[in-house]
Amino acid sequence: MAAAPPMSPTSSLATALFLVASIVAVALADDGTTHLHFFMHDTVTGSDPTAVQVIKGNGSSVVPGLAFGDTIVIDDALTTTTSASSSAAVVGRAQGYYMVSSTSAPAVLAVCANLLLTTGEFNGSTVAVMGRDDISADVRELAVVGGTGRFRMATGYVLWKTASMNGPDAIIELDVYVKTSNSSSSTDCVGGCGVNAGVRRMGGAGAAGWVNACVVALVVAVVGSSCVW
Secondary structure, three states: OOOOOOOOHHHHHHHHHHHHHHHHHHHHOOOOEEEEEEEEEEOOOOOOOOEEEEEOOOOOEEEOOEEOOOEEEEEEEEEOOOOOOOHHHEEEEEEEEEEEOOOOOOOEEEEEEEEEEOOHHHOOOEEEEEEEEEOOOOEEEEEEEEEEHHHOOOEEEEEEEEEEEEOOEEEEEEEEEEEOOOOOEEEEEOOOOOOOOOEEEEOHHHHHHHHHHHHHHHHHHHHHHHHHO
Protein backbone atom coordinates (compact mmCIF):
# COMPACT_ATOMS: atom_id res chain seq x y z
CA MET A 1 0.00 0.00 0.00
CA ALA A 2 1.35 3.41 -0.94
CA ALA A 3 2.27 5.76 1.89
CA ALA A 4 -0.09 8.67 2.54
CA PRO A 5 1.18 12.01 1.18
CA PRO A 6 2.63 14.36 3.81
CA MET A 7 0.27 16.98 5.24
CA SER A 8 0.70 20.51 3.98
CA PRO A 9 1.41 23.32 6.50
CA THR A 10 -2.09 24.68 5.85
CA SER A 11 -3.85 21.40 6.63
CA SER A 12 -1.67 20.78 9.69
CA LEU A 13 -2.52 24.25 11.01
CA ALA A 14 -6.25 23.59 10.49
CA THR A 15 -5.91 20.33 12.40
CA ALA A 16 -4.08 22.11 15.22
CA LEU A 17 -6.75 24.79 15.45
CA PHE A 18 -9.45 22.11 15.61
CA LEU A 19 -7.60 20.45 18.49
CA VAL A 20 -7.25 23.78 20.29
CA ALA A 21 -10.99 24.44 19.93
CA SER A 22 -11.72 20.99 21.38
CA ILE A 23 -9.43 21.63 24.36
CA VAL A 24 -11.05 25.00 25.06
CA ALA A 25 -14.56 23.51 24.91
CA VAL A 26 -13.68 20.81 27.44
CA ALA A 27 -11.96 23.22 29.85
CA LEU A 28 -14.69 25.84 29.82
CA ALA A 29 -17.40 23.27 30.55
CA ASP A 30 -16.29 23.40 34.20
CA ASP A 31 -17.53 26.88 35.09
CA GLY A 32 -16.46 27.34 38.69
CA THR A 33 -19.75 26.40 40.34
CA THR A 34 -19.80 25.61 44.08
CA HIS A 35 -22.27 23.04 45.38
CA LEU A 36 -23.38 23.46 49.00
CA HIS A 37 -25.57 20.90 50.75
CA PHE A 38 -27.17 21.18 54.17
CA PHE A 39 -30.43 20.98 56.14
CA MET A 40 -32.42 23.95 57.46
CA HIS A 41 -34.30 23.45 60.74
CA ASP A 42 -37.41 25.66 60.85
CA THR A 43 -38.72 25.39 64.43
CA VAL A 44 -41.98 27.15 65.26
CA THR A 45 -42.89 25.34 68.51
CA GLY A 46 -41.16 24.97 71.86
CA SER A 47 -39.56 27.42 74.28
CA ASP A 48 -36.84 28.54 71.88
CA PRO A 49 -38.35 28.79 68.38
CA THR A 50 -36.23 29.83 65.40
CA ALA A 51 -39.26 30.93 63.35
CA VAL A 52 -41.58 33.58 64.79
CA GLN A 53 -44.68 35.03 63.18
CA VAL A 54 -44.51 38.84 63.17
CA ILE A 55 -47.51 39.64 60.95
CA LYS A 56 -50.92 37.97 61.04
CA GLY A 57 -52.49 38.27 57.62
CA ASN A 58 -56.10 39.34 57.22
CA GLY A 59 -56.56 37.14 54.17
CA SER A 60 -58.33 33.84 53.80
CA SER A 61 -57.02 30.67 55.42
CA VAL A 62 -54.84 28.72 52.99
CA VAL A 63 -54.09 25.68 55.14
CA PRO A 64 -54.68 25.11 58.87
CA GLY A 65 -52.48 27.56 60.74
CA LEU A 66 -51.55 29.65 57.70
CA ALA A 67 -53.44 32.50 56.07
CA PHE A 68 -52.71 34.82 53.17
CA GLY A 69 -50.34 37.54 54.38
CA ASP A 70 -48.87 35.67 57.36
CA THR A 71 -45.20 36.63 57.71
CA ILE A 72 -42.62 34.65 59.68
CA VAL A 73 -39.08 35.80 60.55
CA ILE A 74 -36.47 33.03 60.75
CA ASP A 75 -33.06 32.38 62.25
CA ASP A 76 -32.87 28.68 61.39
CA ALA A 77 -29.87 26.44 61.99
CA LEU A 78 -28.11 24.94 58.97
CA THR A 79 -26.63 21.51 59.67
CA THR A 80 -24.83 18.77 57.79
CA THR A 81 -27.44 16.17 58.75
CA THR A 82 -31.15 16.05 59.53
CA SER A 83 -30.34 15.93 63.24
CA ALA A 84 -29.96 19.19 65.17
CA SER A 85 -29.07 17.52 68.47
CA SER A 86 -25.34 18.20 68.18
CA SER A 87 -24.12 21.79 68.01
CA ALA A 88 -20.99 20.54 66.22
CA ALA A 89 -23.13 19.77 63.18
CA VAL A 90 -24.24 23.39 62.77
CA VAL A 91 -22.48 25.07 59.85
CA GLY A 92 -24.53 28.25 59.50
CA ARG A 93 -27.84 30.07 59.84
CA ALA A 94 -30.71 30.87 57.48
CA GLN A 95 -31.77 34.40 58.45
CA GLY A 96 -34.65 36.25 56.81
CA TYR A 97 -38.38 35.75 56.42
CA TYR A 98 -41.11 33.98 54.49
CA MET A 99 -44.71 35.02 53.93
CA VAL A 100 -47.83 33.29 52.63
CA SER A 101 -48.33 34.77 49.16
CA SER A 102 -51.18 32.62 47.86
CA THR A 103 -54.87 33.29 48.48
CA SER A 104 -55.87 29.64 48.24
CA ALA A 105 -54.37 26.17 48.61
CA PRO A 106 -51.79 24.93 47.90
CA ALA A 107 -49.89 27.29 50.17
CA VAL A 108 -47.15 29.24 48.40
CA LEU A 109 -44.49 31.07 50.37
CA ALA A 110 -42.40 34.02 49.20
CA VAL A 111 -38.96 33.39 50.69
CA CYS A 112 -36.21 35.95 51.27
CA ALA A 113 -33.21 34.77 53.29
CA ASN A 114 -29.46 35.01 53.74
CA LEU A 115 -27.61 31.72 54.20
CA LEU A 116 -24.80 32.66 56.58
CA LEU A 117 -21.92 30.17 56.77
CA THR A 118 -20.17 30.08 60.15
CA THR A 119 -17.45 27.43 59.86
CA GLY A 120 -14.79 26.21 57.46
CA GLU A 121 -13.29 27.98 54.47
CA PHE A 122 -16.54 29.90 53.75
CA ASN A 123 -16.85 31.22 57.33
CA GLY A 124 -18.51 34.65 57.29
CA SER A 125 -19.71 34.43 53.69
CA THR A 126 -23.39 34.63 52.80
CA VAL A 127 -25.60 33.49 49.94
CA ALA A 128 -28.76 35.56 49.30
CA VAL A 129 -31.77 33.46 48.30
CA MET A 130 -35.15 34.61 47.04
CA GLY A 131 -38.02 32.82 45.38
CA ARG A 132 -41.35 31.04 45.31
CA ASP A 133 -41.83 28.04 47.60
CA ASP A 134 -44.85 25.93 46.68
CA ILE A 135 -44.89 23.68 49.73
CA SER A 136 -46.99 21.06 47.93
CA ALA A 137 -44.21 20.35 45.40
CA ASP A 138 -41.58 17.71 46.06
CA VAL A 139 -38.77 19.97 44.81
CA ARG A 140 -38.87 23.76 44.57
CA GLU A 141 -36.32 25.94 42.79
CA LEU A 142 -35.36 29.28 44.30
CA ALA A 143 -32.89 31.81 42.93
CA VAL A 144 -29.50 32.86 44.29
CA VAL A 145 -29.57 36.63 43.82
CA GLY A 146 -26.27 37.64 45.42
CA GLY A 147 -23.84 37.04 48.23
CA THR A 148 -20.94 38.38 50.27
CA GLY A 149 -17.41 37.30 51.12
CA ARG A 150 -16.37 34.32 49.01
CA PHE A 151 -19.76 34.51 47.29
CA ARG A 152 -19.74 38.21 46.40
CA MET A 153 -21.98 38.92 43.38
CA ALA A 154 -23.07 35.27 43.29
CA THR A 155 -25.68 33.82 40.95
CA GLY A 156 -27.25 30.38 40.88
CA TYR A 157 -30.17 28.42 42.26
CA VAL A 158 -31.32 26.34 45.21
CA LEU A 159 -33.18 23.04 45.10
CA TRP A 160 -35.47 23.23 48.15
CA LYS A 161 -36.97 19.97 49.46
CA THR A 162 -38.98 19.13 52.57
CA ALA A 163 -37.06 16.39 54.39
CA SER A 164 -39.56 15.99 57.25
CA MET A 165 -42.47 17.67 59.02
CA ASN A 166 -43.52 17.53 62.67
CA GLY A 167 -46.65 19.66 62.96
CA PRO A 168 -45.64 23.19 61.95
CA ASP A 169 -41.91 22.41 62.39
CA ALA A 170 -40.01 21.43 59.26
CA ILE A 171 -36.57 20.28 58.16
CA ILE A 172 -35.71 21.50 54.67
CA GLU A 173 -32.95 19.98 52.55
CA LEU A 174 -31.06 22.56 50.49
CA ASP A 175 -28.84 21.93 47.47
CA VAL A 176 -27.27 25.30 46.64
CA TYR A 177 -25.44 25.81 43.34
CA VAL A 178 -23.46 29.06 43.40
CA LYS A 179 -21.34 30.69 40.72
CA THR A 180 -19.23 33.83 41.15
CA SER A 181 -17.41 35.85 38.52
CA ASN A 182 -14.08 35.40 40.32
CA SER A 183 -14.35 31.66 41.01
CA SER A 184 -10.94 30.02 40.73
CA SER A 185 -12.23 26.48 41.14
CA SER A 186 -15.33 24.39 41.46
CA THR A 187 -16.17 23.05 44.88
CA ASP A 188 -18.50 20.25 45.81
CA CYS A 189 -19.50 20.37 49.50
CA VAL A 190 -22.03 17.57 49.51
CA GLY A 191 -20.87 16.48 52.95
CA GLY A 192 -21.48 19.93 54.39
CA CYS A 193 -20.55 23.41 53.25
CA GLY A 194 -19.06 24.42 56.57
CA VAL A 195 -16.39 21.74 56.78
CA ASN A 196 -13.30 21.60 54.61
CA ALA A 197 -14.42 18.41 52.90
CA GLY A 198 -15.04 19.84 49.44
CA VAL A 199 -13.84 18.01 46.35
CA ARG A 200 -12.25 20.58 44.07
CA ARG A 201 -12.36 20.43 40.31
CA MET A 202 -10.48 22.61 37.88
CA GLY A 203 -12.35 25.65 36.61
CA GLY A 204 -12.20 29.41 36.24
CA ALA A 205 -8.70 30.92 36.18
CA GLY A 206 -7.04 27.53 36.63
CA ALA A 207 -8.69 26.24 33.48
CA ALA A 208 -7.72 29.36 31.55
CA GLY A 209 -4.04 28.93 32.49
CA TRP A 210 -4.12 25.29 31.47
CA VAL A 211 -5.72 26.14 28.14
CA ASN A 212 -3.16 28.88 27.43
CA ALA A 213 -0.29 26.49 28.12
CA CYS A 214 -1.76 23.89 25.77
CA VAL A 215 -2.31 26.49 23.04
CA VAL A 216 1.28 27.73 23.25
CA ALA A 217 2.71 24.22 23.17
CA LEU A 218 0.51 23.23 20.25
CA VAL A 219 1.32 26.34 18.20
CA VAL A 220 5.06 25.86 18.78
CA ALA A 221 4.79 22.26 17.64
CA VAL A 222 2.85 23.20 14.50
CA VAL A 223 5.18 26.05 13.55
CA GLY A 224 8.23 23.89 14.08
CA SER A 225 6.79 21.09 11.98
CA SER A 226 5.73 23.49 9.24
CA CYS A 227 9.30 24.67 8.86
CA VAL A 228 10.36 21.07 8.16
CA TRP A 229 7.52 20.42 5.78
